[in-house]
Amino acid sequence: MARKVPTEEAIKRWDQHAERFTANYDEHGGIHREVLLNPAIFSLLEEVKGKRLLDAGCGEGYLSRILAQKGAIVTAVDYSEKMLEIARERTYEEVPIQYEHGNCEKLDFLVDEQFDCIVSNMVLQDLADYKAALSEMYRLLKPNSTFIFSILHPCFVTPNSGWIRNERLDQQYWKVQRYFYEGVYDQKLPLDSDDKIVFYHRTLTSYMKAIIQAGFSIEDVIEPMPSKEMLIKYPQFEEDLHCADFIVFKLRK
Ligand SMILES: C[S@@+](CC[C@H](N)C(=O)[O-])C[C@H]1O[C@@H](n2cnc3c(N)ncnc32)[C@H](O)[C@@H]1O
Numbered sequence: 259m260a261r262k263v264p265t266e267e268a269i270k271r272w273d274q275h276a277e278r279f280t281a282n283y284d285e286h287g288g289i290h291r292e293v294l295l296n297p298a299i300f301s302l303l304e305e306v307k308g309k310r311l312l313d314a315g316c317g318e319g320y321l322s323r324i325l326a327q328k329g330a331i332v333t334a335v336d337y338s339e340k341m342l343e344i345a346r347e348r349t350y351e352e353v354p355i356q357y358e359h360g361n362c363e364k365l366d367f368l369v370d371e372q373f374d375c376i377v378s379n380m381v382l383q384d385l386a387d388y389k390a391a392l393s394e395m396y397r398l399l400k401p402n403s404t405f406i407f408s409i410l411h412p413c414f415v416t417p418n419s420g421w422i423r424n425e426r427l428d429q430q431y432w433k434v435q436r437y438f439y440e441g442v443y444d445q446k447l448p449l450d451s452d453d454k455i456v457f458y459h460r461t462l463t464s465y466m467k468a469i470i471q472a473g474f475s476i477e478d479v480i481e482p483m484p485s486k487e488m489l490i491k492y493p494q495f496e497e498d499l500h501c502a503d504f505i506v507f508k509l510r511k
Pocket of ligand 1: 314385
């Protein structure tokens with residue numbers, strides 16, 4: 259049985275961490291989202307104008323705002339009241355978004371088959387019960403519609419993973435450890451802070467099996483790499499040409 263922490267503890271940490279986590283967010287959601295996640299997510303999204311979208315685990319809401327500006331009718335859910343408070347503060351009335359407090363593992367207040375698309379950006383690795391969340395997303399989607407989600411790439415980002423510097427060879431290597439561990443671990447975020455967020459590690463196989471068991475078919479997968487244009491703007495992303503931080507799935511009901 260994989261080790262878990264109580265949901266109340268995970269929420270408490272997100273509430274405590276919300277200000278610091280979102281302090282460097284801009285309209286793109288910060289540079290990792292601008293360089294890697296957003297291009298992948300937007301390349302997988304179909305026309306959103308006039309469509310009903312759910313942003314599951316919306317955080318401070320940057321993605322909901324982009325989608326609403328593109329004409330989508332957006333519901334945004336998060337279980338951290340503090341995140342929702344920040345999201346509401348950052349959302350102007352001209353961009354109507356329905357923010358709701360809820361746990362993506364069980365969103366009983368939302369009726370079946372109401373969304374044309376669900377996006378969930380960097381949330382599933384935070385969830386204790388990712389299988390319940392996948393089933394919940396399946397329930398909420400209209401038939402033949404899509405669920406796009408990103409997570410930390412489970413093959414590279416594992417408990418204890420990180421860069422190792424070899425001074426003698428003047429090279430650095432990405433270390434992966436405990437890939438087959440399934441369960442909770444604490445992660446400092448930002449890496450140089452003392453604040454710890456609750457993350458869950460699962461193997462890629464576990465994610466794929468859970469996706470299939472929930473009833474979805476996998477339509478597309480992206481392991482985001484920085485584009486040439488982004489590398490000119492942010493040369494520090496050169497290191498992301500060696501291994502993938504994230505993986506993004508497009509699933510169809
Ligand atoms: C890494 S942040 C990402 C936020 C946002 N999607 C973004 O890309 O900026 C993860 C968010 O998921 C929320 N979250 C984690 N587990 C959740 C759950 N079970 N139900 C609802 N929200 C959850 C956290 O409160 C946090 O706001």
